[in-house]
Amino acid sequence: MAEGTTAIVWDEALLRYDMGDHPLDPVRVELTMALARELGVLDRPGVRMITPAMADDAALTRIHRADYLEAVRIAPRDPFFRGWGLNTPDNPVFEDMHEASARICGASIAAAEAVWSGAATRAVNVSGGLHHAMAARAAGFCVYNDPAVAIARLLAQGAERIAYVDVDVHHGDGVQAAFYDDPRVLTVSLHESPLTLFPGTGYPDETGGPGAEGLAVNVALPPTTEDAGWLRAFHAVVPSVLRSFRPQLLVTQCGADSHRLDPLADLQLSVDGQRAAYVALRALADELCDGRWVAFGGGGYALVEVVPRAWTHLLAVATGEPLDPATATPAAWRELAAERRPGTPVPETLTDGRPPPVERWQPGTTPDPVDKAILATRMAVFPLHGLDPHDGRD
DSSP states (O other), rough: OTTOOOOOOOOGHHHHHOSSSSSTHHHHHHHHHHHHHHHHHHSSSSEEEOOOOOOOOHHHHHSOOHHHHHHHHHHOTTOOOBBTBBBBSOOOOOEEEHHHHHHHHHHHHHHHHHTTTTSSSEEEEOOOOOTTTTTOOOOOSSSSHHHHHHHHHHHHTOOOEEEEOOOSSSHHHHHHHHHOOTTTTTEEEEEEEETHHHHTOOOOTOOOTTTTTTOOEEEEOTTTTTTHHHHHHHHHHHHHHHHHHOOOOEEEEEETBBTTTTOOOOOBOOOOHHHHHHHHHOOOOOOOOSEEEEEEEEOOOTTTTTHHHHHHHHHHHHSSSSTTTTTTTHHHHHHHHHHSSTTSSOOOOOOOSSSOOOOOOTSSOOOOOHHHHHHHHHHHHGGGOOOOOOHHHH
């Protein structure tokens, strides 16, 4: 293994996944890469930049039906196209939709293969993380499910235990569905409650299909959950189930839409809390997988205020030392952000000024709504791993 090497998969062609006047705007990815570049993250020792190719049909059809791929190809040519979840407000069609979607899948495959082959210890594709797409349906701004496609490629190459952890505010339903019956893949999702947010799935009792019992883990958090509660939930569930599963490689979807400024959801995290999650994920990869960690982007709709800072922290954690939260955003980046989104407040530092508290989940106390969510997940899943749901140790 190339110890300490991080592969960053990037090509401006990845910005062509562009639905037009739509919340999922590629400017969030452009501004992320620009901020990381200005702060020297992309020039750190051991960073290897990879230009991805489009995923071919053989890779895509490990997850998606061939007739769905054909629908994605032809939909942009037919203004009256209907079906397959396409040409809807959430998933409008756009020019070269198949090619743009396949390129993001290719980028995620490249990241995963770099780590699995030993060419890199860690890899990041911030343009990826399109976790809602189903086998034959676009959903939630996602045409092809690049995390699932990348995981399927590694399984085809002989991987036996892959853990997928999704910290997007929305349930990682498409990835869970793809591997619900597969004992080789553990899916863990921390998200806002399906009672209040799309896609309406991700309840604690969704625990995996026959032969894979306990390998779908869902922590459904109440709206308004802040850093302290979110991190308490993370540490009360994720380390234990990962240690039980003993993954060879950790894959994470790092959507930034859990932030309090995100316009499409109701969790209340700060950038500092999101940074703490990335640090914790890297530590788990170091502990359990010899460092092997593949990270993708995902949702995030505060395009200037949040996503570029959150994912620059992600890139920094993946490439070496985390950045000091007090670091100023460079003037050149602030000018670019103001040019891309006139009138939008541009952050001056990488922090929200809210250092996240560290709180341990304690059994037997009078639970608040977050603790009730934690206990519901532990009760549903921990016994299937031979773990005591009432044991407060990590």
